[in-house]
Amino acid sequence: xxxxxxxxxxxxxxxxxxxxxxxxxxxxxxxxxxxxxxxxxxxxxxxxxxxxxxxxxxxxxxxxxxxxxxxxxxxxxxxxxxxxxxxxxxxxxxxxxxxxxxxx
Amino acid sequence: xxxxxxxxxxxxxxxxxxxxxxxxxxxxxxxxxxxxxxxxxxxxxxxxxxxxxxxxxxxxxxxxxxxxxxxxxxxxxxxxxxxxxxxxxxxxxxxxxxxxxxxxxxxxxxxxxxxxxxxxxxxxxxxxxxxxxxxxxxxxxxxxxxxxxxxxxxxxxxxxxxxxxxxxxxxxxxxxxxxxxxxxxxxxxxxxxxxx
Numbered sequence: 622x623x624x625x626x627x628x629x630x631x632x633x634x635x636x637x638x639x640x641x642x643x644x645x646x647x648x649x650x651x652x653x654x655x656x657x658x659x660x661x662x663x664x665x666x667x668x669x670x671x672x673x674x675x676x677x678x679x680x681x682x683x684x685x686x687x688x689x690x691x692x693x694x695x696x697x698x699x700x701x702x703x704x705x706x707x708x709x710x711x712x713x714x715x716x717x718x719x720x721x722x723x724x725x
Numbered sequence: 726x727x728x729x730x731x732x733x734x735x736x737x738x739x740x741x742x743x744x745x746x747x748x749x750x751x752x753x754x755x756x757x758x759x760x761x762x763x764x765x766x767x768x769x770x771x772x773x774x775x776x777x778x779x780x781x782x783x784x785x786x787x788x789x790x791x792x793x794x795x796x797x798x799x800x801x802x803x804x805x806x807x808x809x810x811x812x813x814x815x816x817x818x819x820x821x822x823x824x825x826x827x828x829x830x831x832x833x834x835x836x837x838x839x840x841x842x843x844x845x846x847x848x849x850x851x852x853x854x855x856x857x858x859x860x861x862x863x864x865x866x867x868x869x870x871x872x873x874x875x876x877x878x879x880x881x882x883x884x885x886x887x888x889x890x891x892x893x894x895x896x897x898x899x900x901x902x903x904x905x906x907x908x909x910x911x912x913x914x915x916x917x918x919x920x921x
Contacts, residue, residue: 645802647802662825662828665799665826666782666837666838667833667834669796693795
């Protein structure tokens with residue numbers, strides 16, 4: 622994978638984190654808002670676009686529809702998890718350097 | 726007391742923000758948007774002030790994955806109701822106490838919406854151009870048929886009228902709309918380069 626510039630957007634980072642547990646669209650919105658303390662409100666359009674792209678990349682998958690439900694559920698894949706791990710390493714580097722230089 | 730109210734107003738494709746602001750202001754004053762007739766006749770229904778918030782949207786056209794139908798279902802799932810549809814435009818409604826459609830400062834959401842409006846404006850323009858071309862072609866053809874001077878003059882008039890109309894519509898209406906949307910998109914892209 623290209624390591625030079627693979628920063629995830631905040632929205633995608635939180636969507637992937639949320640999908641460690643299976644969730645449907647609205648559930649993802651609620652979970653990301655909760656994780657960020659209400660700071661991150663993803664618009665339906667943004668979430669929808671992100672889900673399509675993440676499915677295409679194979680970072681998340683759609684779970685089989687249950688007979689009694691019309692809502693589609695999504696879950697992170699192992700590829701998605703690897704991307705998250707990598708992003709976490711990158712974020713740690715950002716924080717490390719920030720703390721070091723600003724001497725906090 | 727009147728239950729319905731009709732208000733004349735008009736917004737260009739590039740003024741979706743202004744239209745949205747206006748609909749939300751009406752809702753804050755207790756007038757909930759119902760539909761829009763003939764582009765400029767807005768119908769409102771009396772309701773509780775501040776109960777709903779409104780947003781304009783265009784369907785997501787994802788080249789892969791989920792389709793338009795699914796976007797509709799998705800919106801419904803998110804507690805969003807499609808109150809009215811005009812061509813591809815959707816007028817979305819959401820209970821105000823369930824929170825906003827997105828963050829005020831969500832530059833990406835704004836860029837996405839501007840990009841969708843831009844594509845829509847271009848699509849509409851090319852559609853209009855095609856219609857103009859067909860009318861022109863038919864009229865030019867008829868102009869050269871042996872149908873008498875009067876009818877030939879009539880078709881010549883159509884060719885002239887449609888031609889001038891098309892040039893007028895494109896330079897006066899469409900070019901400014903498309904330019905405005907493009908500039909807005911560029912400004913948002915610059916912003917995203919700094920903070921996202």
